[in-house]
Amino acid sequence: MAGPEQWARVKKRLRAELGEDVYTSWFARVDLEGHDDGTVRLSVPTRFLKQWIQSHYRDRLMGLWQRECEDVHRIELTVRGAMRPAARKPAESQQRAVAATRPAGDTRPIALADPASRQAALAGLQPVAQPERRPQATATQESDVLQGASLDPKYTFETFVEGDSNALALAAARQVAAGGKVNFNPLYVHASVGLGKTHLMQAVAAQAKASGRRVLYLTAEHFMYRFVSALKAQSAIAFKDTLRTIDLLLIDDMQFLHGKQVQQEFCHTLNALIDSARQVIVAADRAPSELDSLDDRVRSRLAGGLVVGIDDPDYSLRRAIIINRVETVRASYPNFTIPEGVIDYVARNVTASGRDLEGALNRLIAHNQLTGQPVTQEMAEATLRDLIRSVEPRRVKIEDIQRVVSKHYNVTKADLLSARRTRTIVRPRQIAMYLAKMMTPRSLPEIGRRFGNRDHTTVLHAVRKIEELARADNGLAQEIELLKRMLDA
Numbered sequence: 213m214a215g216p217e218q219w220a221r222v223k224k225r226l227r228a229e230l231g232e233d234v235y236t237s238w239f240a241r242v243d244l245e246g247h248d249d250g251t252v253r254l255s256v257p258t259r260f261l262k263q264w265i266q267s268h269y270r271d272r273l274m275g276l277w278q279r280e281c282e283d284v285h286r287i288e289l290t291v292r293g294a295m296r297p298a299a300r301k302p303a304e305s306q307q308r309a310v311a312a313t314r315p316a317g318d319t320r321p322i323a324l325a326d327p328a329s330r331q332a333a334l335a336g337l338q339p340v341a342q343p344e345r346r347p348q349a350t351a352t353q354e355s356d357v358l359q360g361a362s363l364d365p366k367y368t369f370e371t372f373v374e375g376d377s378n379a380l381a382l383a384a385a386r387q388v389a390a391g392g393k394v395n396f397n398p399l400y401v402h403a404s405v406g407l408g409k410t411h412l413m414q415a416v417a418a419q420a421k422a423s424g425r426r427v428l429y430l431t432a433e434h435f436m437y438r439f440v441s442a443l444k445a446q447s448a449i450a451f452k453d454t455l456r457t458i459d460l461l462l463i464d465d466m467q468f469l470h471g472k473q474v475q476q477e478f479c480h481t482l483n484a485l486i487d488s489a490r491q492v493i494v495a496a497d498r499a500p501s502e503l504d505s506l507d508d509r510v511r512s513r514l515a516g517g518l519v520v521g522i523d524d525p526d527y528s529l530r531r532a533i534i535i536n537r538v539e540t541v542r543a544s545y546p547n548f549t550i551p552e553g554v555i556d557y558v559a560r561n562v563t564a565s566g567r568d569l570e571g572a573l574n575r576l577i578a579h580n581q582l583t584g585q586p587v588t589q590e591m592a593e594a595t596l597r598d599l600i601r602s603v604e605p606r607r608v609k610i611e612d613i614q615r616v617v618s619k620h621y622n623v624t625k626a627d628l629l630s631a632r633r634t635r636t637i638v639r640p641r642q643i644a645m646y647l648a649k650m651m652t653p654r655s656l657p658e659i660g661r662r663f664g665n666r667d668h669t670t671v672l673h674a675v676r677k678i679e680e681l682a683r684a685d686n687g688l689a690q691e692i693e694l695l696k697r698m699l700d701a
Contacts, residue, residue, distance in 0.1 A: 218280040219244040225276050229624060237436070238265060243292070251286045252277055258444045262289045264471050268622060271636075275624060363429065367414035373536050373566075375529030378408055381520045385412045388460075388491055389419040396518035398482065398492035402499050403522035406565025409495040413462050416493060425459040432469035439474050452477065456484045459491065466496035466514075467503055475507045482513055492517075502694060525566060531559040533566050537573050548580060550587045557592055561600045572596050608651045608699050610662045616698050617644040629664035642674035647695060649675045 223242075227235040238261065245253040254273075256262045265273070266289055277284045369389070374382050381401050388399055403409045417429040430438070442451035455461070461481070469475060485492050496503060499521065500514040525533065534555050541548055554576075562572045575595050576587050585591060618625050621640040628641045641663065648659045649671065656668035663671070682689040 215247065216244060218277070221280055222273070222276045225279075226272075229272075229618075237433070238269070245290070247284075250283050251288055252284055253288045253290065255290050255292045257292055258440060259291050260440055260443050260471070260473050262291055263473070265289060267472070272622065272624060275627070279626075363414045363418055365418075367411045368418060369415045371536070371540070372408065372411055372415060373529065373533045375525060375532065377523035377525055377529060378412075381409075381412060381522050384518060384520055385416050385493075388493060389416040391420065391423060391425065397486050397489075398494055398514060398517040400500060400514050400517055400519045401493070401495045401522065402497065402519070403495075404497060404524070404565070406567030407522045407524065408566055409522060410464055413464050413493060413495050417460070417462055420460050426457065427460045427462070428455070428458045429462040429464070431464045432466050435463060435478065436469065436471060436474050439477055452481065455481050456488075458485075460493070461485055461490070462493045462495075464495045466494050467498065467505070469510075470505060472507070475510050479507065479510045479513060482510075486513075498697075502690075504691070504694065524563070527559055530563065530566075530569055531555060533569050534558055534573060537570060541573070541577055545577070545581065548577065548587075550576065551589070553589055554587055554592045557589060558596070562596070568599065572599055575599070610648050610652060610654060610659065612699055613644050613647045613651065616695060617647070620695060620698075631664070642678050643692065643695070645671050645674040646678035647692070647699070651696065651699060 223235075223239065226239055230239075241257050241261070242265070243255050245255045247253065256265065270287065273287055274284070277287065369382075369386065372378075372382060381403075384396055384399055385401070388396065401409045401412060413429065417427050421427045439448070439451065442448045463469075463478075469478060482492055494514055499519060500506075500511045503511060503514075506514075534550075538548070538550055538555075550573075558569065558572050558576075562568050576592060579585065579591060579595050580587050614625050614628055617623075617640050618628060621636075621643075623637060623640055627637045628644055630637070632638075645659060645663060648654060648662070649656070652659075654662070656671045660666040660668045660671045678688075678692070682692055
């Protein structure tokens with residue numbers, strides 16, 4: 213029998229499978245309303261949330277519920293605001309009371325739009341007609357919308373270190389920050405984690421704000437939250453009107469923008485700003501063409517501006533980043549010094565990103581200040597041993613492949629290991645087996661055992677099938693390359 217205890221276990225599994233961020237975004241406000249005759253009734257606060265869960269998580273919810281209660285065969289999602297029609301009864305009773313005070317034959321509509329009209333009507337007076345109004349953004353609403361995400365004061369153009377790998381992105385960002393004629397719109401910056409795209413975005417936002425422009429800097433997740441909240445509060449029109457009055461819109465982490473309705477609204481806002489010569493900057497961890505979760509129209513609009521990438525820093529840039537950071541540290545610790553040999557050692561061995569370089573230097577600073585020992589080659593090697601080891605190419609595990617494939621295709625790991633033969637399960641399972649053969653040293657029998665104790669011939673068939681399909685289908689080939697990059701990241 214489905215009940216609160218079973219629902220608690222279903223939510224616990226959802227949190228474990230989807231991760232805390234996704235669970236909080238889509239399931240934290242889902243409530244169990246009831247259950248009978250094999251139907252589980254869940255409620256959500258907004259229609260948008262209902263549509264999103266139905267489109268993306270209905271099968272997963274059903275699978276988790278059926279693991280708890282085998283007799284569950286249907287999940288019904290309702291919007292909580294639509295479940296309480298009784299709330300209208302007081303207004304209906306007022307209308308009946310007002311109707312009783314009016315002359316016979318007077319069939320004009322009764323307007324009860326505001327307290328003054330209601331009092332006048334109940335006193336037998338003619339209510340004042342209320343003009344139809346379009347919701348407008350109040351000063352408080354506008355302030356909330358324009359507040360945006362907080363900016364880190366350290367992220368300025370002065371603290372950004374230029375090199376061959378980021379020179380074009382920096383030049384474009386400086387021109388946008390300076391204002392004037394809009395030449396690159398939208399400006400799209402893409403880079404892996406820790407290479408400086410957020411630093412550039414916030415530097416542009418800070419300089420533009422200082423010059424008096426109306427600036428809004430948001431992460432994609434923040435944008436989704438604001439839009440969903442506006443829908444819930446029935447102030448979506450005011451939200452959209454305010455967005456389209458700004459001079460510069462910056463959206464970071466575009467790869468996390470999900471939901472058909474949210475993407476449509478973002479696309480409308482993007483078009484409105486660009487058509488009115490307002491500047492838009494977008495940042496993501498990959499190029500627009502690789503953002504498979506985005507609507508085609510959004511990808512096309514983003515690719516229609518200037519797309520610039522930031523590559524991994526080379527040795528000279530890594531060294532310059534360290535020197536720049538040391539000079540900044542000396543403002544707080546005047547006696548801190550680091551030998552040239554140690555700078556070379558760190559620049560040669562910490563190669564992943566500028567963020568890792570800063571972490572390495574922070575360790576050296578902490579060790580020096582807390583122990584009083586000078587920074588030497590031996591101390592650096594001992595302090596950074598695990599960090600340097602972590603930047604070596606990591607070995608992909610079959611568990612990693614199963615996790616990434618499950619999340620990408622919106623299936624569970626249990627589905628991949630099960631005996632189910634539906635197309636929505638078979639294809640992801642075959643791709644996961646193919647990736648396990650290509651990216652791990654495991655043998656075919658070992659891979660088969662890790663996929664529900666399947667025979668090695670099943671794995672071999674899956675590998676050959678995906679190879680054949682990828683040769684004929686460029687879209688599938690690109691999808692597999694995306695999964696490989698996600699696993700290598």
